[in-house]
Amino acid sequence: MSESVVSVRDLVIDFHTEGDTVRAVDGLSFDLAAGRALGIVGESGSGKSATALSLLGLHRGGNADVTGSIDVLGTDVLAASNEQVRQLRGNRIAMVFQDPLSALDPFFKVGDQIVEAYRAHNKVDRRAARKRAIEVLDRVGIPDAARRVDAYPHEFSGGMRQRALIAMALALSPEVLVADEPTTALDVTVQAQILDLIHDLRAETGMALILVTHDLAVAAGNVDDVLVMQRGKAVEHGPAADVLGAPSAVYTRELVAAVPRLEQPRESKVVGGEPLVRVDDVHQVFTVGSFLNRTKVHAVEGVTLDVLRGEALGIVGESGSGKTTLARMIVRLLRPTSGRIRFDGRDLADDRALREVRRELQMVFQDPVSSLNPRRTIGESIADPLRVQGEDASRQRVRELLALVGLDPDRIDRYPHEFSGGQRQRIGIARAIGLRPRLLVCDEPVSALDVSTQAQIIRLLASLRSEFDLTLIFVAHDLAVVRQVSDRVAVMSKGAVVELGETDALYDNPTHPYTKSLLAAVPVLDPELARQRRLERGLLTP
Known part of the structure; x- marks a missing residue:
């Protein structure tokens, strides 16, 4: 076996905040051999990113206590001087962060x-x-x-x-590359390009890789071994095909079961009702650039589609395809440059008609951190739209909404930073459904969440859809998630809808080359199938 380039023994990382101590990593040990790739997977808060940062000594000078042993290419990271660690970083071990x-x-x-x-x-x-x-x-x-x-x-x-x-x-x-969630916010085709690039660079240079990800399918196609973490501990460690194909730990089995499968049909209900939303030849043109060098960007070009009462319509496409812009126009956060959008027969270009139906059009945004005011409690954030619309904004009503989305009502007076990403998304959903909307538009609501939290949010949306007879528009770049949620799917490219159809029919028999390319880029849990797909993309020679 090749000599280890990274050796971690009994690693413990404690974070000290506001008088409290949180143990992020608890007695972790692993080795990485030269030229090999290790995937570290687990839910948010499992300690995987904290572990990755510790390999480069990035907890120094902060609020963390790090004990145990970290040996990187012969350097004892915990005992080394600041100058020795500085020489190690970048020169011999480098890191690619989640948010460039x-x-x-x-x-x-x-x-x-x-x-x-x-x-x-x-x-x-x-x-x-x-x-x-x-x-x-x-x-x-x-x-x-x-x-x-x-x-x-x-x-x-x-x-x-x-x-x-x-x-x-x-x-x-560098001889070792640490990549911490390098593709989390990217659409499937760009994600595939980045992962294939890292794979090719490893083949060229022989560098070792530590890939930190919450996406088990991403790990499956890009690493030799997988280390599964839960609450700071390693619960399973072994070859990727074994760990993901036949997991022995209960926690790993739960993670694998939560991964949405692209090939898995869903029990779509065929909705045959009247259109609730009618989008007719809608365009959106933005003017960008400086005063002396302005250019026009056609974000949406001539989209025409109906959203039927009670259905879930998925909208997919790469970044820049126009899907978010279209969603924002449907709830009239943006006014179309031209074309018409009608909701329940009312033209949303008419301000009076819009006021009459505003409460019935609600949106859940991609980033709950940005959409929640950090200086207001979650109770206040949920109550605000109720108060504006003259609805019951009492603490009891807010507590009921928190319970409805699976949150502890007793946390009503907490602030957004005191909640996890999945919990913040639930808060955003509670705020949106408080006004009992007829249409709920979700823009990338699970893109940054781990697989088990994704599954929880998807189940929550399905439950709310059934309970409140919601019509749902689900915008996402994760095609596997969209298949589980949607009755029909619209595929967007360069501002236009290039394919629209019933979900299973579209996924099983796509007709447009762009749709085929999106589906071919989706990560899969089977390492051998992932390798075959990489071969098909022409980025790896047999």
Whole structure:
């Protein structure tokens, strides 16, 4: 067996906050051999990201106590001096973070950030470092790298920013790469591109990989071994095919069972009622850029579709396909540039008609952290729309809504930061259903949640849909989740609906090439099938 490049023994990480101590990692041990890939999986709060950060000594100087042993390429990370750890980071072990927009400095050009990282470990002039920056940007697939090296992070798409982070990590040719949820917020095709890129780079360089993810299917297709964590402890560890194909731990079996399957048909109810929403030749054009250099972006182009009473309509597509813009127009958070949207026969362009039905159109947003006021208790946030509409906004009513979405009513006076991601999403749903809407639009409501929490939110939506006779629009880039939720699916590309049909028929027999490409990019739990799909995408030679 190859020599270990990472060896962790009895790792314990305690975080101290406001007088409390939280044990994030509890007695964890594992090894990573040279050239191998290890996936660390588990629910939010399992300790997987805390473990990843500790490998680079990133808890130093913070509110964490770290004990045990971490050996990275012969360096004792916990005993090493700050200078020794600085030399280790980037130079021999590098990290790709979950959110590239936060990891990249918005005030500096992408190329300059790579240059500075490269020069911190190499005695070269800026010209040589810039040449290296262009080389690695080109290698990770940034088009026209010699020009884009001078772009700022906000000028890159989400997928390109993630490629830029990988380029920064690659610049110093590390022997170990730690990737912490590198594809969580990306659509399926970009996710496949990023994961295939990491796979190819490993094949070229021989570097070892630690992939931290809550998506078991992502782990299945991209690692040799899987370490399953629960509440800071390792509950199962072994070859990916064994752990995910025949798990021995109860917790692992529960995680695997919660993974939505792309190939799994659902019991769709065929809805044959009248349209509740009619979208007729709708366009949305945004003007972007500076005063002297303005351009028009056609976000939605000529969409026509009906949403039937009582159905769940899924809307899927890549980032930039126009799905969120369409959803926002349907609830009139955006006014269409042209075209007509009617709700229950009323034209939503008519402000008076809109006021009459506003309470019946509600939206659950992708990021509950941004949509909840951090300075107001969750009880106040849920009560606010009730109060505006002249409804019962009493504490008792709010407590009833919290209980309805599976939250403890006694936490009514807590603040958003005191809840997990899944709990915050439940708060957003409670706020949306308080007015008893007829249409609920959910925009990527489970994209950042682990598989078990995803399953809980999906079950909650199904229950609420049945109890309140809701019509649901479910916008998402996760096609496996959409299949479990939706009666019909609309596929969007470049602002247009390219395919629309009953869910199982569309998934089993897609007709449009774009739909086929989306389905082919969805991660699968079977490592061998994942390898075959990578071969089919032409990014790996047999």
